[in-house]
Amino acid sequence: MIKHEIAVIPGDGIGNEVVPAALNVLNAAAEVHGGLSFKFTEFPWNCDYYLKHGMMMPEDGLRTLQSFEAVFLGAVGDPAKVPDHISLWGLLIKIRREFEQVINIRPAKYIQGIVSPLVNPNDFDLIVVRENSEGEYSEVGGRIHKGEDQMAIQNAIFTRKGTERAIRYAFELAAKRRGHLTSATKSNGIFHSMPFWDDVFKEVSQDYPDTRTASYHIDALAAFFVTRPQIFDVIVASNLFGDILTDIGAAIMGSIGIAPAANINLNGKFPSMFEPVHGSAPDICGKGIANPIGQIWTAKMMLDHLGHQELGQQVLDAMEATIFSGIKTPDIGGKASTQEMTDDICSRLKKL
Numbered sequence: 141m142i143k144h145e146i147a148v149i150p151g152d153g154i155g156n157e158v159v160p161a162a163l164n165v166l167n168a169a170a171e172v173h174g175g176l177s178f179k180f181t182e183f184p185w186n187c188d189y190y191l192k193h194g195m196m197m198p199e200d201g202l203r204t205l206q207s208f209e210a211v212f213l214g215a216v217g218d219p220a221k222v223p224d225h226i227s228l229w230g231l232l233i234k235i236r237r238e239f240e241q242v243i244n245i246r247p248a249k250y251i252q253g254i255v256s257p258l259v260n261p262n263d264f265d266l267i268v269v270r271e272n273s274e275g276e277y278s279e280v281g282g283r284i285h286k287g288e289d290q291m292a293i294q295n296a297i298f299t300r301k302g303t304e305r306a307i308r309y310a311f312e313l314a315a316k317r318r319g320h321l322t323s324a325t326k327s328n329g330i331f332h333s334m335p336f337w338d339d340v341f342k343e344v345s346q347d348y349p350d351t352r353t354a355s356y357h358i359d360a361l362a363a364f365f366v367t368r369p370q371i372f373d374v375i376v377a378s379n380l381f382g383d384i385l386t387d388i389g390a391a392i393m394g395s396i397g398i399a400p401a402a403n404i405n406l407n408g409k410f411p412s413m414f415e416p417v418h419g420s421a422p423d424i425c426g427k428g429i430a431n432p433i434g435q436i437w438t439a440k441m442m443l444d445h446l447g448h449q450e451l452g453q454q455v456l457d458a459m460e461a462t463i464f465s466g467i468k469t470p471d472i473g474g475k476a477s478t479q480e481m482t483d484d485i486c487s488r489l490k491k492l
């Protein structure tokens with residue numbers, strides 16, 4: 141019997157609705173497998189925790205998480221209670237950073253049965269590799285003075301190591317897929333870091349002569365995501381560019397509620413973390429209508445990571461069959477609840 145010990149952080153808002161849904165699917169998958177079980181240990185770290193304790197997780201929170209094989213997280217943020225930069229940096233980004241989860245893998249593809257806002261969604265299938273530990277997301281800088289004199293400096297950090305690591309990872313991934321890699325740049329407007337990014341991209345590309353490459357400025361690239369997503373296979377992007385691109389990727393699939401993500405630790409020193417692209421969705425929280433697909437597809441990525449690719453594929457198949465049958469939450473044009481959609485996926489999975 142293989143047993144996986146997973147730390148679970150539902151977090152805020154709909155995290156508390158879609159995480160239990162995905163855990164049900166993982167348990168159903170374990171049942172289907174027969175020789176697999178999960179031990180889920182839940183941690184109540186979120187904005188309510190912050191209001192009680194003055195921090196998003198306990199002092200020794202990271203040490204506690206470190207003993208698990210993976211972290212499964214819902215969403216972090218409740219701006220009515222805690223400013224977003226405090227909650228995000230106190231939990232989500234803290235874990236990404238401290239656990240050296242330097243790569244964020246975010247797939248987007250056309251799914252039959254979901255109406256895309258594109259006139260011709262025609263089978264696009266892409267993966268954004270988002271640099272996940274530096275770039276525009278840095279706490280380097282500060283604020284000074286008051287009133288008319290006030291100012292803020294926010295530094296973007298691009299290290300050789302971090303940039304090359306993300307680009308190399310993307311080349312490796314492209315080689316396993318359709319052999320095409322696009323670089324998201326902005327070397328026309330961003331004077332130092334983006335020409336540097338381009339240099340590293342060119343240099344690393346020498347090691348992958350069989351991979352076709354393209355490089356677009358992020359503004360044009362964002363537009364191409366909407367007008368012709370079919371041209372993309374793998375896209376490598378800095379932290380902020382990758383963040384924005386993946387919301388567009390979610391949007392062209394038909395809903396932010398279905399996009400999955402994996403924060404990957406490459407050196408094996410810390411667990412990886414699995415959490416969907418979407419946030420805590422305060423506007424629909426508590427109504428039981430949150431789309432569980434983003435979290436369930438994220439669970440599929442965790443299964444892949446734990447070495448159960450075949451089972452992961454079965455989860456994806458069940459999920460797609462449920463969508464195709466019309467059992468869908470309102471954000472993708474249906475009338476089903478989170479629970480109804482989840483139950484249908486579980487029962488299909490068990491019948492596969």
Ligand SMILES: NC(=O)c1ccc[n+]([C@@H]2O[C@H](COP(=O)([O-])OP(=O)(O)OC[C@H]3O[C@@H](n4cnc5c(N)ncnc54)[C@H](O)[C@@H]3O)[C@@H](O)[C@H]2O)c1
Pocket residue numbers: 154158214215216217218219224228232396397398415416417418419420421422423424429430431432434471
């Ligand atoms: N990785 C994360 O944990 C993460 C990601 C994005 C935003 N946030 C946080 O979440 C909070 C809300 O942010 P936001 O409104 O910008 O983004 P959001 O993703 O929470 O919501 C954007 C819109 O998409 C909808 N939506 C999101 N997930 C859905 C789902 N599963 N099913 C159906 N509809 C869904 C929401 O109802 C909302 O209309 C903020 O505190 C923000 O910082 C966290």
Ligand SMILES: O=C(O)C[C@@H](O)C(=O)O
Pocket residue numbers: 228383417
């Ligand atoms: O990384 C972020 O900015 C938080 C959230 O928007 C995300 O995409 O995970």
Ligand SMILES: [K+]
Pocket residue numbers: 213214215216415416417418419
């Ligand atoms: K999330």
Ligand SMILES: [Mn+2]
Pocket residue numbers: 383384387417
């Ligand atoms: Mn985002």
